[in-house]
Amino acid sequence: MENNEIVKEGYILVKQDVKSGVYKVTIEADSNDGDYIATNETYEKEEFEKEKLPLLMEMFLNHSGRHEFERLPGYISEQLDIPHGEMGPCHTLNSLDITYISENGMYNLEFDKEELQKCFWKYVLQRYITDIEKWQYAIEDILEDEYLEEVHESYEDLKSMSKEEISVKYSKNNIDKILFGLLDYIEKSEIEAE
DSSP, X not given: OOTTEEEETTEEEEOOOOOSSEEEEEXXXXXXXXXXXXXXXXXXXXXXXXXIHHHHHHHHHHSOSTTTXXXXXXXXXXXXXXXXXXXXXXXXXXXXXXXXXXXXXEEEEOOOHHHHHHHHHHHHHHHHOOSHHHHHHHXXXXXXXXXXXXXXXXXXXXXXXXXXXXXXXXXXXXXXXXXXXXXXXXXXXXXHHO
């Protein structure tokens, strides 16, 4: 018997070496009226919290209803391990299980939809805006959309502000308008790059 084994009557328990500082993500979705398919992925802590978490938040908030999963935007479906059936992407999210493994134990990450709606924009900023120049460049591009004009007192004023100043000055409703335009801008840029 080895040190990592515990022998019982009729069975053996074998201790597994588990890497700490990682997130395990399981996405289960409906492929065809009750035909469930799941994907499992493991991410390093920094990659998950900086890149994957905001995508999972948006997926949970905006694409977790019936037949909403099949309409995931490209910037989400291409960066996450999304379940696919024989006929293509699954149509409805069934469950999203996220576990963080640390040196002190395992923790389940659970989203609270109501609370998440209040703070989601902060994670979007963190995910898509890496520096103030990119932020200003994106805003300059999306300001051409008429529905965003009412958000800003003046473009020059906005251009000189930092991300933090913008988030404080403008209401959540206006921030949402900026972000929706920003996400459209990013998606269009990725399509053009292809």
